Amino acid sequence: MSTEGDLLHTVTADTITDTRRRVGRAMVWGAGMLFCVMAAMQFMYDTDRSIVGFETWRPVLFAYLLWATALCAAQVIVNGEKGKRTLFVLPAALFVISLVVFPLLFALYVSFTDWNLASLNGPQPNGWDNMRQMWGDAFYWNALKNMVYYVAAVSVEYVIAFGLALLLNAQIRARKFFRVVFLLPLMLSPVAVSWMVGKSMLEVRFGPVSRLVRELGFEPSFFGTPEMARFMIMAMDAWTFIPFMMIMLLAGLQALPREVIEASKVDGATGWQSFKEVIFPLMLPVSVTAIVIRIIFKLKLADIIINVTSGGPGGATDSVTSFIFREYRDRSNVGYGTLLAMVYLVLIVLFITALLKLVSRWMERPA
Structure with a gap:
């Protein structure tokens, strides 16, 4: 007995009438308009431009869920069997929208308000006042300048990491042991590192490193000057x-393919020539990936700074994230802090x- 094709995975064309399509589209547009009207009405109510609204945004959330459900159902009603495939992706996309897009829109609204947690009035729209305050905020621009130093330090970290990788890839004794030892700092959280190193070992009065430096006849000042404090933050983060x-x-x-490396040795290439002409070019994709991911982590640098120096001395070690954190924590200025965060996100x-x-x-250029 023979069969033609794989009938189990064959999708037959559905007979979808025009009335069925109109019903599906009407469901989506009706639920969508209801959601937009309720969202606009609630926004007008919260900004004191209308007296019609709800106490919370929960009804708007229910309207969004209704629209999302109608959209998913309409895929099957309008497209039939093909629409069922969409349901493998569409709910996840709608979930991402609810967790990313809506908070961003809310943050954008908060960015143009005067919202201090110490005030009982809640968020009050203040136009472009926060933007003008940012342009004149020397501490914020100083934090942005510090980020240039912090990001530039990734190049030094890359050189050190590449050297350690080459060392651990070589045939040395206790190679597995050293691999585990070198990974130990990664197992610690930056908060733990900041307290163990910055707050304990490097503490000016009683820290063991400071006492050793004092015994050698020098005065310890790991965080006393802007340059030294910034260097110590870079060192701990690195x-x-x-x-x-x-x-x-x-x-x-x-x-890496061992044949290519062995071929370069047979041709008489030295260790440096083999690295420069063979290993490093082949490692470029991995190197770029590691550097880009490290830069992304570096742009979020905050916890070590907050715990060790709190941005001092005089804002010399501040990152943008740590400065925004203090704007929230110390000044309770939610509106201005959110604007700084939104501008930093765009940058x-x-x-x-x-x-x-x-x-x-650069990688696509001809050799």
């Missing part, structure tokens, strides 16, 4: 995350996009 880059580069080294998106384009063009 000690925590260099193993992350190292393990990625080590995985790339172990995946990050532009910077990462430009960086990826430059890297893509």
Whole structure:
């Protein structure tokens, strides 16, 4: 007995009438209009532009869920069997929208309000006042300048991580032991590192490192000057995350084709020539991935700064994230802090996009 084709995975065409299509589209448009009307009405109510509204945004959430359900159901009603395939992706997309897009829209609204948690009035729209305050905020621009130093330090971290990866990829004694030891800093949270190193070991009066420096006849001042404090923050952050880059580069080294490396040795290439002409070019994709991911982590640097220096001395170690955190915690200025965060988000998106384009063009250039 023979069969033609795989009937189990064959999708037959559905007979979908025009009335069925109109019903499905009417469901989506009706639920969508209801959601938009309720959202607009609630926004007008919260901004004191209308007296019609709800106490909370919960009814608007229910309207969104109704629209999402109608949209999913309409896929099957309008497209039949093909619409069922969409249901594997559409609910997840709608869930992402509810967790990402709506909070971003709310944050955008808060960015143009005067909202201090110490006030009983709640968020009060203040136009472009927060933007004008940001342009004149020297501490915020200083934090942005510090981020240039912090991001530039990734290049030094990459060199160290690559050297360690080459070392751990070589045939040395106790190689597995050293791999575990070098990964230990990555197992610690930055908060733990900041307290163990910055607050304990490097403490000016009783820290063991400070006492050793004092015994040698020097006066310890790890966080006394802007340059030294910034360097110590970079060092602690690098000690925590260099193993992350190292393990990625080590995985790339172990995946390299051994035949090519052995062929370069047969041709008489020295160790440096083999690295420069063979290993490093083959490692470029892994290197770019490790550097970009590390830069993304670096742009979120905050916890070590908050716990060790609180941005001092004089804002010399502040990152943008730590400065925004203090704007929330110390000044309870939600509106202004949210504006700073939104501007920083836009800058990050532009910077990462430009960086990826430059890297893509550089890697596609002819050899």
